Amino acid sequence: MSEQKSKDKYGREFFEKPRARKMNVFNRSFRFGGSTAETHANDIFKLFENYEENKKPKILGILCDNGPDFSPSSWLVFSYMGKLWKDLNLDQLIICSYAPRSSRFNPIEIAWGTLSQALAQITLVSDHQKYNYKENKEDLRLMFIQAQDELKEIWSKTLYAGKQVNCVNISPSCEESPYREYDKVKDALKHGRNSENHQIYKEHFQFLLSHCVKRSYYLHFKKCKESGCEFCTANPIKNEQAYEFLEKFDKQLPRPILFEGFYGGDHYPSLLDLMNNEDLQKMHKEKEELFKSTEKENICKKCKWYHESAADKSRHKRYCK
Numbered sequence: 001m002s003e004q005k006s007k008d009k010y011g012r013e014f015f016e017k018p019r020a021r022k023m024n025v026f027n028r029s030f031r032f033g034g035s036t037a038e039t040h041a042n043d044i045f046k047l048f049e050n051y052e053e054n055k056k057p058k059i060l061g062i063l064c065d066n067g068p069d070f071s072p073s074s075w076l077v078f079s080y081m082g083k084l085w086k087d088l089n090l091d092q093l094i095i096c097s098y099a100p101r102s103s104r105f106n107p108i109e110i111a112w113g114t115l116s117q118a119l120a121q122i123t124l125v126s127d128h129q130k131y132n133y134k135e136n137k138e139d140l141r142l143m144f145i146q147a148q149d150e151l152k153e154i155w156s157k158t159l160y161a162g163k164q165v166n167c168v169n170i171s172p173s174c175e176e177s178p179y180r181e182y183d184k185v186k187d188a189l190k191h192g193r194n195s196e197n198h199q200i201y202k203e204h205f206q207f208l209l210s211h212c213v214k215r216s217y218y219l220h221f222k223k224c225k226e227s228g229c230e231f232c233t234a235n236p237i238k239n240e241q242a243y244e245f246l247e248k249f250d251k252q253l254p255r256p257i258l259f260e261g262f263y264g265g266d267h268y269p270s271l272l273d274l275m276n277n278e279d280l281q282k283m284h285k286e287k288e289e290l291f292k293s294t295e296k297e298n299i300c301k302k303c304k305w306y307h308e309s310a311a312d313k314s315r316h317k318r319y320c321k
């Protein structure tokens with residue numbers, strides 16, 4: 001790989017971080033709809049529309065908290081992120097979340113600090129009496145729209161990583177797009193064969209299962225190289241070099257593992273450390289095998305999907321061919 005590399009304060013080698021682009025914030029109201037796996041997919045879909053066709057990213061990595069709307073263990077997230085991977089014609093889409101009690105390391109927490117600082121001592125819709133808003137749904141909706149407008153004005157002037165924040169307001173009860181089938185997907189997942197939506201989504205889930213790697217805190221969709229796969233033959237891999245690179249560790253990103261002989265056992269080796277050090281690779285492989293042997297009971301023999309729970313296992317069985 002020809003990318004620039006850099007070292008952090010512990011001496012770990014990394015690919016140079018991509019230059020931070022604009023930070024994008026989508027505002028919607030929990031009272032009028034809130035965030036779901038579907039709204040996240042809609043937001044990301046819109047962000048991709050901002051790219052020129054030949055500059056669209058080929059691989060998307062998502063670092064998320066373990067909330068139900070973005071957890072790699074949620075079937076709704078599986079369905080919508082898989083749909084996004086397909087519709088955006090991405091080579092790969094990887095979602096990782098931090099282990100419990102580690103979400104403070106998530107860069108979004110740091111980004112939020114900047115946004116909340118911009119709101120210090122500010123009351124949104126401070127002049128609501130002037131508009132004579134009443135306590136009914138329609139007035140609440142109007143008041144929320146006003147709050148969104150004021151928020152946008154403040155955050156659009158806020159700088160993050162030297163760039164102005166891009167603030168997108170999703171108005172309450174607006175028709176979101178392109179995905180608008182949340183209840184149907186939910187129903188199909190919940191009731192299986194007893195759902196009238198089962199047939200609509202069955203093939204979608206089956207297809208996604210044959211194109212993903214799932215372990216705890218990790219979900220990874222990728223194109224295959226099977227000549228019989230209609231989708232991947234029609235939409236071939238665009239970045240072969242990155243594809244080969246990501247296949248090296250058991251066809252997935254290596255699991256983060258601490259080693260006593262490396263960084264005092266306090267810090268995880270980086271991906272490049274692993275790539276460049278054969279001893280470390282061997283140690284990693286041994287530990288990985290150990291993990292797998294303890295997880296054996298919870299791994300699907302056909303597709304290696306990691307079952308999060310008994311409910312997950314029976315749902316998985318429904319779609320795994």
Ligand SMILES: [Zn+2]
Pocket residue numbers: 211223224225226229230231232233
């Ligand atoms: Zn395929």
Ligand SMILES: [Zn+2]
Pocket residue numbers: 300301302303304305316320321
């Ligand atoms: Zn399976």
